[in-house]
Amino acid sequence: MPSYTVTVATGSQWFAGTDDYIYLSLVGSAGCSEKHLLDKPFYNDFERGAVDSYDVTVDEELGDIQLVKIEKRKYWLHDDWYLKYITLKTPCGDYIEFPCYRWITGEGEIVLRDGRAKLACDDQIHILKQHRRKELETRQKQYRWMEWNPGFPLSIDAKCHKDLPRDIQFDSEKGVDFVLNYSKAMENLFINRFMHMFQSSWSDFADFEKIFVKISNTISERVMNHWQEDLMFGYQFLNGCNPVLIQRCKKLPEKLPVTTEMVECSLERQLTLEQEVEQGNIFIVDFDLLDGIDANKTDPCTLQFLAAPICLLYKNLANKIVPIAIQLNQVPGDENPIFLPSDAKYDWLLAKIWVRSSDFHIHQTITHLLRTHLVSEVFGIAMYRHLPAVHPIFKLLVAHVRFTIAINTKAREQLICEYGLFDKANATGGGGHVQMVQRAMQDLTYISLCFPEAIKARGMDSTEDIPYYFYRDDGLLVWEAIKTFTAEVVGIYYKSDQMVVEDQELQDFVKDVYVYGMRGKKTSGFPKSIKTREKLSEYLTVVIFTASAQHAAVNFGQYDWCSWIPNAPPTMRAPPPTAKGVVTIEQIVDTLPDRGRSCWHLGAVWALSQFQENELFLGMYPEEHFIEKPVKEAIARFRKNLDTIVSMIAERNKNKKLPYYYLSPDRIPNSVAI
Numbered sequence: 001m002p003s004y005t006v007t008v009a010t011g012s013q014w015f016a017g018t019d020d021y022i023y024l025s026l027v028g029s030a031g032c033s034e035k036h037l038l039d040k041p042f043y044n045d046f047e048r049g050a051v052d053s054y055d056v057t058v059d060e061e062l063g064d065i066q067l068v069k070i071e072k073r074k075y076w077l078h079d080d081w082y083l084k085y086i087t088l089k090t091p092c093g094d095y096i097e098f099p100c101y102r103w104i105t106g107e108g109e110i111v112l113r114d115g116r117a118k119l120a121c122d123d124q125i126h127i128l129k130q131h132r133r134k135e136l137e138t139r140q141k142q143y144r145w146m147e148w149n150p151g152f153p154l155s156i157d158a159k160c161h162k163d164l165p166r167d168i169q170f171d172s173e174k175g176v177d178f179v180l181n182y183s184k185a186m187e188n189l190f191i192n193r194f195m196h197m198f199q200s201s202w203s204d205f206a207d208f209e210k211i212f213v214k215i216s217n218t219i220s221e222r223v224m225n226h227w228q229e230d231l232m233f234g235y236q237f238l239n240g241c242n243p244v245l246i247q248r249c250k251k252l253p254e255k256l257p258v259t260t261e262m263v264e265c266s267l268e269r270q271l272t273l274e275q276e277v278e279q280g281n282i283f284i285v286d287f288d289l290l291d292g293i294d295a296n297k298t299d300p301c302t303l304q305f306l307a308a309p310i311c312l313l314y315k316n317l318a319n320k321i322v323p324i325a326i327q328l329n330q331v332p333g334d335e336n337p338i339f340l341p342s343d344a345k346y347d348w349l350l351a352k353i354w355v356r357s358s359d360f361h362i363h364q365t366i367t368h369l370l371r372t373h374l375v376s377e378v379f380g381i382a383m384y385r386h387l388p389a390v391h392p393i394f395k396l397l398v399a400h401v402r403f404t405i406a407i408n409t410k411a412r413e414q415l416i417c418e419y420g421l422f423d424k425a426n427a428t429g430g431g432g433h434v435q436m437v438q439r440a441m442q443d444l445t446y447i448s449l450c451f452p453e454a455i456k457a458r459g460m461d462s463t464e465d466i467p468y469y470f471y472r473d474d475g476l477l478v479w480e481a482i483k484t485f486t487a488e489v490v491g492i493y494y495k496s497d498q499m500v501v502e503d504q505e506l507q508d509f510v511k512d513v514y515v516y517g518m519r520g521k522k523t524s525g526f527p528k529s530i531k532t533r534e535k536l537s538e539y540l541t542v543v544i545f546t547a548s549a550q551h552a553a554v555n556f557g558q559y560d561w562c563s564w565i566p567n568a569p570p571t572m573r574a575p576p577p578t579a580k581g582v583v584t585i586e587q588i589v590d591t592l593p594d595r596g597r598s599c600w601h602l603g604a605v606w607a608l609s610q611f612q613e614n615e616l617f618l619g620m621y622p623e624e625h626f627i628e629k630p631v632k633e634a635i636a637r638f639r640k641n642l643d644t645i646v647s648m649i650a651e652r653n654k655n656k657k658l659p660y661y662y663l664s665p666d667r668i669p670n671s672v673a674i
Contacts, residue, residue, distance in 0.1 A: 003057045005089035008038065011082030011101075012049035013171040018072065018081035022046060024054075025069040026088075027127065028062030035071065046081060065090065066127060068098050071109040080105045080166065085624070086112065099389075101623045103166040115627035117392035117493060119503055135388045136505075143384040145516045148412055151438035153374045154516040156381055156405050160413045168384075168405050205566060205589070219560035222658060227567040230341060233352050234313055234321035235468075237285060239660050241554060241561045241568075242363035243471035246313070246321070248459030249277055249284040256310045257332050258325045265342050266324040268317045276314065280465060283313040283321060287358040289366070289439055291330045296423060296430040296571065302594070304427040307576045309355045319467050326351040328576040335578040346583040353588065354576055357427070357569040360562065363554065364426070365433045366440045369416070372551040374437075375449070376404045376672045378517030379543045386509040392493040393506060395625035396486070396540065399616065400547045403673035425593065425600040427571035444518070446525040449542045451479040451550070470652075471553060474663035477645045478549045478618070479541065481665075485638040486540040490533050492630050497532045506530065510539065548618050552668040559609035563602055569593055570601040608674060618642060618668040642666075 006024060010017055022045070026033040038054045039045060045052055068086055086098040098112040111131060123129050142165045146157035158164045226232040237246040252258065252273070260273040267276060276282050291308035312325040326339045328351060339351035380401030387394035416422050416433060423429035428436060447453045455461050455472050463473065494500050501507075507529050518524040530536050562568035574591040577583055593601065616622065619639040626632060642665035653659035661667055 001057050001059060002061055002091040003055055004091065005053055006038065006056050007051060007053045007087040007089075008046070009051045009084040009086075010046050010048060011084050013082060014048075015080065015171075016082035017048040017050070018046050018079045019044075020075045020079045020081065021073040022081070023071040023073065024056065024086075025071075026056070026058065026062055026065055027067035027069065028065050029125075030061055030063030033058040033062060065096055066113070066125065067131060068112045069109065070100075070104065070112070072104045073107060078106050083110070085115075097624075097627045099623070099625050099627070101625065105166050113390050115625070116390075117395055117626060117628065117631070118390050119392070119493060119499070120505055121499070121502065132388045132390065136386065140385050143381050145381065149434050149438070151441055151519075152434075153370075153378050153441070153518065154381075155374070155377055155412070156409060158409050161406060161410050164406060164409055168380075168403070170403055170406050170410075205585075219557075219658060220563045223561060223567050224564045227564055228349060228352075230322040230352075231320055233323055233356070235658070236356075236359075236561060237283075237313065238321060238466075238469045239471055239658070241557045242359050242367050243469075243553070244367055244454070245285045245359070245362065246283050246458065246460065247285075248280055249282040249312070250459070252277060252282075253284075253286070253310070255330055255332055256312065256325070256327055256338070258312060258327075258338055262338060262340055263312075263314075263324045266314055266322070266340075280459075281315045283315065285311045285313070285355075285359075287311075287355075287362060288330055289436060290358055290361060293428065293432045293435050293439075294430070295432060296427050298419070298423045298430040302573060304571045304573060305575045306361070306427050306432070306572075307354050307358055309351075309358050311355050315466070321466075321468075323352065323355075326355055328354050337578075337580055339580070343580055344583070346585055346588060347577070347580050350577060350583045350588050350591070353566060353569060353592070354572065356567055357572055360568040360570060361426070361428045361436070365428060365436045367554050368551075369411075369433075370437050370440055370444065371449070372546060372554065373404070373408055373411070373672050375444075375517070376401065376543075376547040376551070377408045378513055379547070380404050382509050382512035382517065386505055386512055388505070389625075391505055392489065392626075392631075393509070393540070396489055397543060398625060399621055399623065399670050400544050402616070402671040403612075404547065404671050407673050421600070421604070425570045425597040425604070441519070441521075442523070444524060446527065446542070449546055449550075450538065451475050451545060470660035471663065474645070474649055474660065475549060475553065477648070478642075478663055478665060478668070479545055481638065481641040481645060482544050482549075483537060483541040484641065485634060486544065487533075487537040488634040488637070489631060490537045490540070492628075492634070494533050494536070500533055500536050501529075501531055506536070547671050548668050549663055551672045553662045555674070556609050556611075556667065557662050558605040562605045565598045565601065566592060568605075571597055610674070611669065612673055616670045618665045618670055620670065 004026065022038045023035045024038055025035050036056050065088060068088065070083065072081055081104045083100040083102060083104060085100055088096045088098065090096065097115040099115045100110065100112055102110065104110050113128065113131060120132065123132060144157035145154040148155050156164065161169060223232070237243065258273065263273055267273065269276065271279065287308050287310070290306055293306055295306045296304045307328045308330050310327045310330070311323055313321050314324045315321055324341065327336060329336045339348055341348055383394060383397050383401060414420055422433060460466060460469060460472060510530050511528055514520065514526045514528045518526045527535070527539065530539055569592050571593050572591050573594065574587070619642045621635060646664050646666050649661060649664040653661060
């Protein structure tokens, strides 16, 4: 009688093992086996991290093995099991791999295909077509779209983390409890004694050091020492936490009536302001999105305020970017003066602090939340709904949506919900952040997620003109490495553009993103369908780059750049000044966040800047969904390219007082998971 050797690998994460009964059946082209209990006497099967082998003898020839069916039945209590993969050694001595990398819960069962990636057109056998269809039918019931707030990209239909399908939950929910993590961060930073001191102002700038100096690193210390300088202020628009707003000014806006006379002491080339604009030396950051957004009113004891500044910057003869004019609101007038470096010291400093605070709000809610977290969730939900596990694009993308839906669900449960943690310290809490996302959805376009195009659209692409824009330089290297990799994978499975057009599962995935994620808005420019291999490669690059590199660039520097409170105030407790010559240092300190809000802010930026335990970085694919040699070779080349980029960035950063490392591939997690 034919005999098979079955090797079963259990996951190594917490609670992955099981004591339940595990049964296996084999489905072949010539017949099906009976159900076999996988059990060795006097042995604890399926322990966490174990690889167990069993001999399975069948009554008759089964032909080519098409499916492996695993059933789990209760032994004592319900005991979830994480199955990594099954390897089958056939009677002829051939080995067949069946990747799984999923949880089997309750009295569950799972049917696996072998690990070769297949498009729907490759499946001619009825049983395989049926398996493919059933998997998607089941997934579409589990992964449902929901509108969390009007105008938002749609998200997963789950009220809390435990409502999610088990396969996309965190291994341990405790590890991503925001309340716990923020409180723990404040404890680790030795600042928890201040956390309830709302309405209590700091006495001066130096007083902020009480919550700062306990943990220090080169960048955050340098920010503390140099935050008042114009060079440091300008540098952050290029390489800080939010390096996506600055753009070359092609024409001075009418709403900012600045003249050459006002700024001539800042201009170094003996040109008029208009001539400097023509030569490409003037840059602008406009926070018009904040205009009219409601400030946080959740604490009746503390008035909080927002501004919508316009900041004009200048590239000096040393090619450094410095601010030359700031107007704190959008409509010019006597009570909305243009602040200048030639003004009194504290007038100019407070104007810059308002810009930094506004930048913090746009960064948190738009650059970070909307344009990485929520967008990546859309890609993830659409992928699970329309791409079966055997599809090559599923195998490519699954590592890049790992835990994204879970972290976003947790955020909606604890962080950005009504009365959530976001309301504690942020002036845009209490609903302002929701209004911001609704507005920003108008500008969320497909092209703005294509990194090289986004840089060009802001006029920031010339390395000669703007030599110190490391976010751009490193981002382009990583984008090209990802694009080369996705093009190789696409080339392996799609031999022509026609195959792309005819892949209905792929087209349904792309359409779902457009219809539900982007709410069917034509102006978003998101494709409804993809017609060429080149466009497919670009689309996949957008998905992977957004989830990995873009998120890393705007997330992991938060403690570096935002831990010194005056450099990134999460709220302001007095309105913007309406006249010059009246600002005092006491006024500035009373405007900055109180002790309690400062602590919650610091706990947040510390917790958000930490990598996950057992983080998986770009190019790391420990779950072997792909088994074919050509793809494994493509992955190896991808890793090699990434290693080269790591070395280039390390070389450039040598001896730099402000190293830029957020886009070094060894610091870019594969997915949005924090």
